[in-house]
Amino acid sequence: MKILHRQIFMELCKLFGLTISCLLGLILVGRMLQLRSLFLSQDIGFFNILQLFFFLTPFFMLLITPIATMLSVFLTFLRMSTDNELIALKASGVSLYRMLPAPLLFCTACTLFTFFISFWGLAWGMDMFKTNLYYFAKTHSKFALQPGVFNKEFPNVTFYAHQVDNEKGELKFAFVRDESIKGTSVVVVAPEAQIVSTPQLAEIKIIFKNGKIFRESGEELNVLKFGSYSIKLDLGKLLMGFNFSEDKAKDMPFSRLAAIRDDPNLVPNQRPRFHRKVDTEYFKRLTLPFGCIILGMFAIPIAYVFRGLKQQYGLLLSMGLFLVYYTMFSIGVSMGEAGSIPPIYGLWAPNAVYVFVALVGMRYANKESTPTVVQWLLHLRYGRGAKA
Incomplete structure (x- = not known):
């Protein structure tokens, strides 16, 4: 069992590293393309740009670590299912529950890593990003006008x-x-x-x-x-119209968010919307790290249910399931900032739903049975295929 757990854990780590690298690379390239006109108009070097993006990495990592965890677990167990390794292990008397320590340890490590980013890394990254951005503005930036063209780089x-x-x-x-x-x-x-x-x-x-x-x-x-x-x-x-003196909830360390929630008088001149944003950001920093272990455990029964599915289709399926999770999460953030519902309900709701599905799915997967709804959908699909 130690060998089995070690092999599963190593495969999870490899897929996690690959997934994080790909997602982070796509985000940074997209961000660079979005800001290309800014960098072309300023005297900022390539390594200075990389330095700025490095400080933005914690912000992106907080968002993509849950999906990277889910993809790693899902693709690992989907491959084991497609290669009939799960059937061989089951025939050897190894149940699904006995295989859980490796993915559970992996998801816990991802959760702790995300908590570190949420509590300290995010605020450090945003603070360093603003500091270096202002430094480049002071030492490298230039103001270039084109003849006959209206320039609106400065706000208003x-x-x-x-x-x-x-x-x-x-x-x-x-x-x-x-x-x-x-x-x-x-x-x-x-x-x-x-x-x-x-x-x-x-x-x-x-x-x-x-x-x-x-x-x-x-x-x-x-x-x-x-x-x-x-x-x-x-x-x-x-440079991007930054207001360096503005106090934003998303840039604050977790300790300051908690302090403002306990004593709103720490920021007496702020509007009620600012305090709603602080409250929403506080629960956002808590729920996203827990999303790693929840989505990771959720991916195991999903891989069992869709065993035999090709990995490219499995990737699309897992991305779609995460999109559902993230849509629910985004709605909770928007409604929390607008004051429609308390953020504690809107941001914990996606985790609660996926925990329930994960627990029920784990029970069915261990018994190698399929929920009635899934059976009906598969029957509907194959029934249509037979008629065609």
Whole structure:
């Protein structure tokens, strides 16, 4: 039995490493493609980009570790079933329950690993991501305008210049519109302007010369002529529009989430929606790690029920079952943040449903019987095939 458990555990670990690598690679490539325009417009090196994505890894790992655990267990037992290894073990007197220590140990290890990410790794990664992002904004970033193109990289600010010399930072026939103040629009027009970048202060200054300022507020319009006028911009906003001073629930360590839930006066100026997000994030950090062991145990009877299924179809099936779980989880998060239901119910509901199915399925799998609903579906499928 020790040899059997060791072999199952090693196969689970190999599949887990492969699955995590593939899922993480797909996510990072997709994220890189999404932000390609940002990186192309800034003077940020390839290794700096990899460094930023490395700090985002804990955030992604919290989401993909449960599905990687489920896929590893499902594909391992599906292969054993397809190769008739389970039948041979059953004939040798080894029941399903005697094979459980290896997957149970594996799922427990994945759960503990996810708890580590949830409690400490996520907050560390987001903190380092913001710190390095701001550092790159200060030391590497540049503000490049294209002639004849409206630039909207800064939130609520639009830039335009008919002629641009990015090397010298000179603009001809420059125009800027600032809508950062609600209900007020400020337009600055000048025949020439100069861009002065100060990376050490994470600041860009645009100096307009001999132009006009048009300020519109409601039905009132004011026009002001000037000889020299400058606008200061925060370089941090040039990179993904990050507000480094904003306190977000998803970036907090678990201990701070718990402290805010116990004493809301720690953040007295926040709205009720912020406290709902804190409450939802708190239960999210608890339920996702438990999802590893629940989905892992859920995958075993599913592999038994669909024995003989090819691995490519098994992969699609397991992905579909996880999609159902994640959809229920996402609905719980949305309803919890909206205040429709308490987050404790919405986020624990998927785990409760899958625990029930796992326990019932494990009982049927050990007896090598199939639930009536599955038998009916298989009969319906093969019945249609025979008629065709």
